[in-house]
Amino acid sequence: MIISGTLNPNIRSFIDFQTANDIEINNFIKRIDSLAIKFDDSELKSSSKFYYNLLKYKLIRTPSIYLKQKDNSEIHVFINKNQFEKIKRYDYLGSDRKYKINIKLKYKKIDENIFLSDSILEVDINKF
Numbered sequence: 001m002i003i004s005g006t007l008n009p010n011i012r013s014f015i016d017f018q019t020a021n022d023i024e025i026n027n028f029i030k031r032i033d034s035l036a037i038k039f040d041d042s043e044l045k046s047s048s049k050f051y052y053n054l055l056k057y058k059l060i061r062t063p064s065i066y067l068k069q070k071d072n073s074e075i076h077v078f079i080n081k082n083q084f085e086k087i088k089r090y091d092y093l094g095s096d097r098k099y100k101i102n103i104k105l106k107y108k109k110i111d112e113n114i115f116l117s118d119s120i121l122e123v124d125i126n127k128f
Helices: 022-039 042-056
Strands: 002-007 064-068 074-079 099-111 114-127
Touching: 002 074, 022 042, 042 114, 074 099
Parallel strands: 074 114
Antiparallel strands: 002 064, 002 099, 064 074, 099 114
């Protein structure tokens, strides 16, 4: 499938999975599990399932981006590391104040809420 959207660099996880070690990642997920059980929270349970699936598909350390679509919805897409290099410098907090990055990419659905791209088709960089 092909999708287009605007890079939203202002959404970030509480943990940088690319630099975290296995123990830190497992502790993070266990903490979410514990809170989900303690508060019987469906959103936390969903988050826990998401992270376990990232581990299952070996995507936990894969770079990802958030794309804002025309209907204002957002999609979280994991991107092949080589492809991520094309936009890496624009994907940091606050960068949307200097640039508007429109991206068109090819992706596939791996699991519920897990999308993977190995091909960025277009990058349109507009400086404000």
